[in-house]
Amino acid sequence: MSEFPDRLRRERVTIDQMIALYCREQHASPDGLCPDCVSLQEYTHQRLEKCVFGAEKPTCANCPVHCYRADMRAKVREVMRYAGPRMLLRHPVLTVRHLLDGRRAAPKLIRRAKPQDR
Ligand code: SF4
Ligand SMILES: [Zn+2]
Structure with a gap:
């Protein structure tokens, strides 16, 4: 996507912060992320860039499509479960904006994601 909307850019920063927090505290990875x-x-990042909703993307938790592969979905849920409550203290602005984004309903889709897109 050449023009990456600001809201999606912010969502990418939020998930990056959550993965970094999780990795640092759960995988004892002080400098950068584990493999x-x-x-x-x-x-x-790839899912975000290929999201079928584009700039109208809802939060993945509110998504009727769920384009994530099952193994990655399980991992990201684990990260969210751990990092979500801790984010409010460490990155309050990002967290509040993400919570507000979570109130957006998913727009109607003409076509669903194909399995090979995953
Ligand atoms: S789960 Fe839904 S909202 Fe999240 S990236 Fe996939 S299609 Fe987009
Ligand atoms: Zn890690």
Whole structure:
């Protein structure tokens, strides 16, 4: 995507912060991400860029499509479960904006994501 909307850019920063927090505290990774978390981060970026909703993207938790592969979905849920409550203290502005984004309903889709897009 050449023009990456600001809201999606912010969502990418939020997930990056959550993965970094999780990796630092759960994988004892003080400088940068462990290889597993690098893969997860790259995967989340790719999903974000290919999201079928484009600039109208809802939060993934509110999404009727769920384009994530099952293994990556499980990993990202684990990260969210751990980092979500801790983010409010460490990155309050990002967290509040993400919570507000979570109130957006998913727009109607003409076509659903194909499995090979995953
Ligand atoms: S889960 Fe839904 S909102 Fe999240 S990236 Fe995939 S299609 Fe977009
Ligand atoms: Zn890690």
